[in-house]
Amino acid sequence: MSRPVQFNTHVKFEGIPEGYMGEGFMATNLEKVVSLARKNSIWPLPYATSCCGIEFMATVASHYDLARFGAERMSFSPRQCDLIMVMGTIAKKMGPVLRQVYLQMAEPRWVMAVGACASSGGIFDTYSVLQGIDQVIPVDVYVPGCPPRPEAILDGFMRIQELVNAEGLRRRHSDQYKELMAGYGIQ
Numbered sequence: 772m773s774r775p776v777q778f779n780t781h782v783k784f785e786g787i788p789e790g791y792m793g794e795g796f797m798a799t800n801l802e803k804v805v806s807l808a809r810k811n812s813i814w815p816l817p818y819a820t821s822c823c824g825i826e827f828m829a830t831v832a833s834h835y836d837l838a839r840f841g842a843e844r845m846s847f848s849p850r851q852c853d854l855i856m857v858m859g860t861i862a863k864k865m866g867p868v869l870r871q872v873y874l875q876m877a878e879p880r881w882v883m884a885v886g887a888c889a890s891s892g893g894i895f896d897t898y899s900v901l902q903g904i905d906q907v908i909p910v911d912v913y914v915p916g917c918p919p920r921p922e923a924i925l926d927g928f929m930r931i932q933e934l935v936n937a938e939g940l941r942r943r944h945s946d947q948y949k950e951l952m953a954g955y956g957i958q
């Protein structure tokens with residue numbers, strides 16, 4: 772005898788974008804559909820240099836399961852990723868390497884500074900450590916903590932999703948964005 776199928780009642784479905792709907796149809800605009808797709812299929816590039824990277828491993832593993840957010844596909848090629856997650860101490864010598872990786876990412880791209888070291892140099896107020904990755908690349912979300920717990924990393928990730936969802940398709944061509952890039956010497 773076959774058993775009844777058990778459904779997980781905790782599964783939440785992503786809401787449909789605003790629009791017009793009636794029996795058998797739904798109409799919305801392209802920007803909302805693209806934002807919905809982008810937000811739920813972010814490919815992260817883990818740029819992990821030290822201990823915060825271990826918290827990231829926990830975030831991706833089964834208990835915290837980053838895959839729930841559609842982000843289980845790690846991209847170790849900058850050209851195919853959407854979000855660079857910088858986790859760990861970044862030595863000044865590594866600053867240009869990080870910047871190079873960022874420049875190789877295609878637009879639209881987002882940046883998350885995970886932990887005190889990536890955000891501000893953390894406890895390493897020394898001549899050799901970059902005092903925050905925002906000295907070399909623009910950052911969208913900072914996650915505090917030394918190290919941040921996986922819950923904090925997930926919270927940061929959801930804030931990135933909010934940004935992705937709210938971003939208009941034309942933002943990357945705006946004067947404001949060009950000005951931001953120019954501030955970092957990026958054309």
Ligand code: SF4
Nearest residue numbers: 822823887888917918
């Ligand atoms: S913030 Fe703390 S846990 Fe994270 S890399 Fe720096 S020292 Fe390690």
